[in-house]
Amino acid sequence: MESRSSSQRTLRVLHIAAWYPTPAHPVAGVFILEHVRATALYANVAVVYAERNRRIGFKPHISDSLEHEIRTLRISYPRLPFPKSAFLSYAWSILAAYRYLRSRRFKPDIIHAHVWYAGAAGLLLARLHRRPLLVTEHASVFPRRLLKPRHQRIARKVFHSCHRVCPVSEYLAKYIREIAPHSRITVVPNVIDTTLFTPTEAPPAPPQTTKRILVVALLSPIKGINHLLDALAQLRTKRTDFVLDILGDGPARSDLELQTARLGLADVVRFHGLKSKAEVAAFMRECSFLVHPSLCETFGIAPIEALSIGKPVLATTVGIFPEIVTPDCGLLVPPGDTQALAAAVDRMLDHHAEFNVLGAAAALRNKFSRETVGHRYTELYHEALTAQENAPSGPFLRALSAIRAAFRNLKGATRTWARILARLRGATTRDELSLCLSACIDLCDRLFHPAEVRNPRCALPCTVRDTSKSVVFRIRPGSDDIYSVLPRREGPVETAIFDLLGLSDTFVDVGANVGYYTVLAAKRVGPMGHVIAVEAFPDTANSLKTNLALNCLNNVRIVQAAAWSESGRRRTFHFQPGHWGQVTLCANETSESSVQSPATVPTERLDDICAAVPHIRVLKLDIEGAEYEALKGAAATLAKTQRVVLECSNDEEAIMDLLRRHGFRIQRLPFSTYIQADK
Template sequence: MHVLVVPSWYPTTEAPLEGIYFAEQACCLQAHGMEVGVVYPEQQSLRRATAGALRRKHFQTEWTTNHGVPTLRRYGWNVWWRFPPGFRLRIRGAVRLARRYVDRRGLPDVIHAHSARWAGAAAAQISDALGVPYVLTEHFSGFLRGTMWPWRRPLVDRGLRHASGLAAVSTALRDVLRARRGAASEDVAVHPNPVRASFFTRPPEGRPSPPPLRFVTVAGLNPRKNVGGLIEAFARAFDSSQAAVLSIVGDGPRRAALEAQARRLNVADRVDFRGQQGRAGVREALWNAHAFALSSRHETFGVALVEAMATGLPVIATRCGGPEDIVTEETGVLVPPAAPTALAQALCTMQEQRAAYAPGRIRAHAVDRYGPEPFVRRTQSLYRHACTI
């Protein structure tokens, strides 16, 4: 089967981890025998427009092979990309790229849009132009947060309503889509994201022995991830104790404020800001930890949770949407979002009871539900259904 992927966000030279899971999913499908290609009209914010970036990207169209998958991009810069002109430009650009894609690689059997944020409407237009069905997988946390701008709704609803197959990455997101007025309300499947189980493995040489107990989080340093709530909970749980340390992998606009918070709470010597890491760096941080913590206010899924579990780590997560599908009594603990006292208690409990969690069972749960094979089966079923309607 030949699949053309249209992602709403995707890795770029300037932001190599943005939408990395879309690229890894395309690679996974290709590795399991499908013919896969990607079209992506980049419209990056001028905030990233360094002299070098402008030399490399000047509105040209280029074939690349990102992550081993043929990808046709048009590079662009648009200060209005978050507003109606930018979205319309992206949709028109995606249709033009799809036509050029077909000229070189032939007509796909199905189009797969990731998120109705704008790619759903683009896929609907490509579908009309090429006479090919499209499916849509929704990932966007704005549905859970209720932060969809009114002018976006017609575009979003068009992408949802006309899809021949519709999936969401978690039960919470599925329920929001089902309740959405004017969008398709039936047959919304739950298709969680996959984990690279062959990459995120248990540490080959074992983990360092505590003490201290090493907690880790992998998150963007922005308000939605609420890393400040985790630092506060860590300070409450361990106060002046040297029994535990916390590694924070990620970067973002809140970093300076979070570092100041750690100093103010007198835990700066036990909170390590690791900054942005590549995939190997994330894996190394997970291998060196004893437990994983996620303190988000909203998550449509929780890729970082599943990656941590694939390495055998027990997890602590907030009930913020996606984690409720992922975390079981056998794999970790769920706490309310934005509740530092409950999170602090969970950190203390994890310190006391970590040995009760079986790393092999945690990894098996992650791989059995989120590994490549179940992901490919679910996706193939979605495609077959779309092609037979």
Template sequence: MRLLIVTSQFPIAGEPNRGRPVYQTIRELSRLATVRVVSPVASYPRWAQPRSYLFRASDDAHTVEGCDVQYVRYPALPALTRPFNGGSCARALHAPLKAFAPDLVLSYWLYPDAYGAMLAARKAGLPLVAGARGSDLRVRDAISRGLTRPVVRAAQRLLVVSEDLGRVAVENYGADAARIRTIPNGCDASLFHPADRAAARAQLGIAATDAEVVTYVGRLVAEKGLRELLEACRTLSAARPRLRLVLVGEGPMREEIASRLAGDPSLQVTLAGAQPPAEVARWMAASDLVTLPSYSEGHPNVLVEALACGRPVVATPVGGIPEVVDADSGILVPARDAAALAAGLAQALDRRWDEAALARKFSRDWRQVAEDTLEACEQALHESRTTLAVSAAHAR
């Protein structure tokens, strides 16, 4: 099968860890089928760079290990062109699609990526499979919600990372439940596995072997519950002076966090920045627990990886998180509640956890994710060809 994959959730020169779960899936898919990635990148004028995230321009010649990728650009302005970005994306896709001549188009991220892919696939007479990651289904603005709906309904298969997202697609967008396939994320066991905590701390320069290390991995944005996390750690610091918070990632809240730390010496926080997967695994190994106090999630891979490293988690019962975390692997606390988060962190730090049992909880690798994805694409292609054959027979 020849698969054209359209997604902006893919590594770019300035952001090598971008869309890592999508990249892991595509790399394995490339071993099972003939795959080309076309990554559409919004191109903003210098005077109108987005403020909602740390925008990093891509390099069109950037290469990604194990993947055949082509970066294409379409013009955009923050907020103003949002209703038109899907159409602009489609125009950027027509030529690459024609040149590759795929059997099917698979697109991750529903708007504008999959919307553009839908228009381009429709023009070429090809079936579309769309993949939702979480935030692209839990859309805030009415414009994007309205433009997401036709993609969800048009896709021959809608791939979601959690059962919760499948319910959202049906209830909020009118998706056909029979076309939805839940394909949870995998985990790279060669990187994420139990490792000696003391050795990891020594390698990362954590001098206090008796420190209580709480690690967060992800974008530095308010929606991840970082303000509540800082407040929770401040609350705990008086009774737990050995508590240390590590934030692994980048985002628009970095300056706010740094400013708060400068004015609050009671907080012991390390801003580790964005890290490659091997270093993320090292930080997890060095930790006592991993936390993700998000307001909204799909199927957070960071929690799967934390458990694979034998580390318990403290998170919120939102989205697909309850499908990952149970009473034997972590503690769930209400979102947006710093006091409850502080109590959950303290409870998790005081509890003795079975590291080996935590690590056994997830054994699903990215090859299995790719196989499930390819099966869904094969089903969609077979149905599409069957429909065309029936239509042609009726026309005669």
């Protein structure tokens, strides 16, 4: 599958976030999360976020979980035991996360860093593994000119070396060009949630005598809220028909509360603290207008959310605001000008209902939606991959790349064989010797064929046993069966199947191969349960029968056919002899350089296969790219299935849409391209 062009498959993108929401700081870096969610609409993504702890050492702790249906790696890393090692510690933790993902079959096509500091680690990663790098810049240190000279040099190197720099506004892009004039810049804005921030369909409320002013911001000095309080104190001497609601929290909150009391505004200014996005949208619908008095802003999401709802905005002339706050939508004032701010608030209180915001709201929602931003990033990803494929390289670089690839290949194979020998034992002394000799033969073969990327192969026939599960498997000579029966190789997939499967249940294994999941499931469901194993290829089906006999299992029905959208047809498939675990139904997606052998097998619909089964607890599909074709012939089967676990090798969006139409809720599993769908 690795040989498919980037336009023919779902890209894998690794996001490296310098800031990201945490339980202690739930809004920190939330705009980066929105960028990640936008790219997840079109790509298979994972996020790495690293925080330093107080320990000293070398080994970071990696937490791997699904958050917002996105694979998220949170790293707690120690400080290296030598001075001035802050960046080295951070970069070391990012490299550890990358190795962790690769060991679990997530091999990124693109490195996407957020903020220059993460971009520096991303550049190191991109150079080591020959991956394109994109950097999205959010930081306000560039317009505020707070970067130290050495940090400016690092940022310049990152921006000049990456494929594309994506500042979130033209305002920020102007300052990036000052530091890195030769960088390739494309502005990609922040994202708003268009499902929440949309105009209300209710009739407009009658005019109120007391106008509600709203501020949504991190309470820090740079947001200029102290200037707004001073302006309201001036305004209070001439009118009292307003209240101010402040949503948010931050280091300046206590100072702002003291200032409010000192100015005698405690009866009209209310601090509400942090609110969810849904609560923010509700406040915006109830307000008269929003004020954003920031002194410096690279973007500013709250004014765009307010405009998308249909509320006028009073903002300062920083960031993106001059681009979006037109005379029809609100007013602009210079940052830090209390007199101008007081006059603008006075005017807004009298004329806020006269602004025609709804005309621009639809265009803003389209421009800043997840779909638009995600599609733009996807275009840049494909552009980066195409540029890398077409980039010229000399013989030295090609040789160095080949040596590096061969070393990685051999290193990965050695680790895999170490896991195999630790978790599996030969059933007899002769089998144990055959297993060890096969490991030596396979590793030596890789030295002579360093460019070949494949699963481990057993050169000699043997029978292996997994003592932890009391099961045995027969391994064909010259095949990759040993890799298919490696315990916990697909840990999250195994958990998704067996945490639901119980006694007397029914399990359907489509793409059973030599029967690893079939054998374990047959033991789990017991004699009163039922397992259906679908395996199309005759030699593999015979091996499956052998393994069922070795484990004395009689509750399994083997269907020797290819699950397809129609029954009674014959399909010609292609495979490389010995690579039984990588057989694909899509011949055009296998490596053009591999020697392939055709095999013609009958097809059968899953609805016909499972017609006599009243209820299916778990349905597993792994047929290397033909999952969508199998599901098109499984409408009745899906109606009686509680959980589906499948690998989306192709047609991911079509598969998810089909499953949703049948009432399934979908979540990604933190392994390869597998998903889990539950009713």
